[in-house]
Structures are given as structure tokens and as C-alpha cells.
Amino acid sequence: MATPRTRTRPTVNSDMGEGIGLHRFGNDPELLQVVDLANVACGFHAGDPDIMSATVAAAVAHGVRIGAHPSLPDQWGFGRRAMVLTPEEVESLVRYQVGALTGFLLQHGAELHHLKPHGSLYGMVAKDPALMESVAAVAADYGVAVLGMAGTAHETVCAERGVPFVAELYVDLDYNPEGGLIIQRTPHATDPNAAAERVAQALQQGTVRAQDGTELPMRFESVCVHSEPPGRRRSPGRCGRRSTPTSPPADPAEDPEDHPSEPAAPTERTDMAEIQSPLPGVFYRRPSPDKDPFVQDGERVEAGQVIGLIEVMKQFSEVQAESAGTLEGFRIDDGDMVHPGDVIAVVAES
Template sequence: MTDTITINADLGESVGVHSFGNDDALLRIVDTVNVACGMHAGDPTQMARTVRAAAAAGVTVGAHPGLPDIAGFGRRAMAITPEEARDLVRYQVAALVGFLDALGVPLDHIKPHGALFGMTSRDEALMNGVCEVAAQYGVPVFGVAGTAHESAAAAAGVGFVSEFYVDLDYDEDGNLIVERNPPSRDPAEVKRRARQAVVDGSLTTRDGSVLPVRVQSVCIHSDTSDAVASATVVREVLVDAGRSAVV
């Protein structure tokens, strides 16, 4: 049987009365979600709401810990030590697990957010801290194949899920380009990018180079205006390719 590919989305990134994202609509399309844990976005009430909604939709829930930078939405890099990275992630994951436990919902995975995602992809010492927390909870980490995300997970004996970002660009070395305000994507472009990754096993970088890519999950950012359309066409690609987790 051909291995299935999931769709994941970052949810719960509203704060107080300020609402962001397309959470409710995406929950009807995606397989798993990465819930903001209060540092880059989210708050206790939002975490509780998102966990309840995901559980009702039958969608698995992972933690999406970020840097403590609400003003910058966690997309500004910071100079932190591996110990600080570990403690930031442990603090945020534990907060989310409290809401999960209240509903009897298991933690599915850990996926760093924004600048922390990029920092840990390049620095194995930082990623080791993330993996220490993943090992504590017995869950895999999501990340970019061929980077410190994967090598640190392997060294720690932690599961690893290789992602493809259909709504972000890659540089000439295959590294994800994390932008503070990701551009909108035409659904036709998203479909082309998804099909290339899923069917051909490759991606086209911002400079036009073609590189191999391994895809186990496709990420959709909920805070983009075209998130629902993007998730819809990605599901179409997965179904057509016989790789969808749901049909």
C-alpha cells in the first residue's frame, strides 16, 4: 500500500479579542493541527477552544511552541541557548497538554513555530532541546528533511515527520524561507507545487533550481487569506495521487 500523506495546519493563533486564521474551515479539511501555546500567539481560552474543536472534528493535535514574541508573531529570530530552547518548548507543550488531558485527547507531535522552526533546522544543539521534550512525551517532531530537525531526532531516537510547505518558498539549498508576512498563493500555483512534491518528489526553489523533497505531511498556514483554498487543492492532489489519509 502506498504511504499516505497528511495535511497539517497551524491553528489557535488568535489572542484575546483579536482573531486570526481560518481555523473552523480548515478543521473540516486537514488531518492534524499544530496549536499555538501562548508565546508567539494564542492564550489559555484560545488553546481550550482549539483543542475542543479539533477533538470534535476528529483531528489530531500537536503542540506549536514558538519564541516569546507576540508582537513579532514569533517570526523574529532570538539569541537563545539550547537549554533555553528546551525550557521554552517544555513550558509551552506542558500548557497545551493540560488542555488535552482535560478532554482525554493525546498529544500527537511537536512542531516548532516560525523563527524557532528555522533556528532549530540549522542548529542541532537547539533542536536537541526540542527532541528532549518530544522524548519526554513519546511523540514525533515535524520538520524539514535533511536538516538538524531530522538529524537531532534520529540521534535522540525520536520519530520524525518530513514536511513540505506549499505556501512558503525554499532557498537554493532547500532551506525554508520563513517570512514575517508570507505572500498569498494562487490555488493553481499551490496545486502545481503540491503535485510536484507529491508525485515527482521534487520542489522548485525561489531561484528556479529543482531539488528532491520527501513529503510525509503538507503544511498550510491558517493566517493566510487563501488557506482554505490551498488546503482544498492539496487534498485534491493527494486523493488523485492515492496518497490521501482521508478520501
């Protein structure tokens, strides 16, 4: 078992284990190399017994502390749709999911480190002290901290009950003018530079900029990066931690004087066409596991030619090339989760 990381600067936490069955979401293996805390899905919005066990084992191997990430019972909506619940119902939901995770912690010789509600449950208990009382009660029973937003019921209820509280800063979710999070049903890509700038501003000035430009006061001890949105492999590194990008960054145009015998490389290819995902799902390059890929890197494709399939709820949709040319390469691995607009492959038009 690796030794848990200790840091005097803010920790980095990420939501993990957010898959189900054969479907995997996010970049957990890469993020486990750079984060301090893993918030593990407990089965209600994502996660299943095998994924929970594997995620806990991987976190233990990397010395990452593990927290429970309980959700509303809404796999279809990924826990991002609010529900009308009583405090008793919230406590039962949270206690049930934390109990499931602790079984796998026991299996792999780890301890529960913290508790952090997911999605709409996170927002609901931030606004409603009675509901937050239920979350704090479970955290108190396990003797662990709660991760949440400063200045909300997350913090005030924990203070009243003597439950340790860790305030968070989000780099990949926007804030509204009131300081609340804007949670989208479909996550968007985050510019790593913008993420780094937000952390720098929060550290240096104690503020973040809301979506409308309002400057908001911000106290935090941990930085949250989400695992599932596009571009997430790069964000933690830009926030001050090392990271493994999906692919090497493009080199800037070189000075021809540095290499007089070689022409300077062009900075942009104007004849390249991206094939983007039209919908969320799991991308496959083969019509079935025992078949060859629809197309290989370097092969010519015609407009309308099928290059892969996207599976959504056991239904398959074709991904087609929009123009003729040479397939320069895939940007998504076989079996990866994709979101609308993700670049699947690039074609050199001809």
C-alpha cells in the first residue's frame, strides 16, 4: 500500500468510479496519479460492486484517500436532477451508500476519509439545513469530514454538529452571481489555462469570477476537478499538480534559424477535418469484438463511410466521415466514453 500524500497547500479531489457494467466514464487511472482525494460513486448515480472494488483498490495503490460520493437514486439522469425528499429519506440514502463503500474499504484495508454528496444532492443540502443535518449525522457517525461549499449549509451545519468541514473550489463548473454552482446535465470541456487562472486568482486574491463577471469571495482547502468532462486529463496539472495529458501538446512554430536545414513546420493544417461525436455514449471502432475495425489509421475514407459506432442504452448509432480523405488518426480509444462534440478522429481531406 502506498503512503497517503500529505500537502500543506490545498488538496486536489476528484469524483471517481463513475461507470456501470461495461461502461467507463472519465480518466480515473490518470487522475489517481495526481489527486489527493477520491470521491467514489456508491451505486445510485453510477458505480457498481465491481467498479467500486476496483476503484478502491486503485486508490489504495496510489496512496489516495477515499471518500464516499453518495447521490440521489437517479442513474438515468446521473444524479443531476433534484428530488423532493424528507430529511429521513436523505439520511437513509446517504447511510445506505456509505455503508456499501465501507464494505470495499474493509476488503482493501482502507478507511473512510470523508463524505461528499454528488450532483443535485450536493446542491439540495447546500440550501436546506434540515437536509444537510442528515448528511452531517452520517459523517459524524463515521467520524469523517464533509467536503462542500463555504458559506452554505454544508459549512454551517457541520460547524453546529462539530463535524470537520473542508471547503472546495471548483475549476470546471461555473458559479452563479450568488456563489452557487451551475450544474449542467451534459458537462463541457474546460480550458486548462482558465482552470489554472481560477486557482491562481482564488489563492492570490481570495476571489473567483462568476459567470456574469461578478467577483465572489472564495475560501477553500481543496480543489475539485471532475473526471468525466472532455479535457479533464490536463486540468489537474494546470492547477499546480503533475498530470498526464491525453496526447502531447502541439509544439509552437519553431524559428527557422534554429534549424536552417529544415523548413519551419506549419502551425495549422487547413485541410484537416474533425469527426466529432454527435451524442454521448461509448465509442467502438469495430462492428463486434471479433471483427476488424471499420477503418485503420492511414486508410482512405469516403464521405458517409462508417468509421465506428456509439452505444447508448444498448442502441448503436453510426459515426460517419463527413468528407473524403486519409484518416490521420483516432483521438478516442476503443471503448471510451464520448460526449457531444468530442473529436473522435481527424481526416486529411483530399
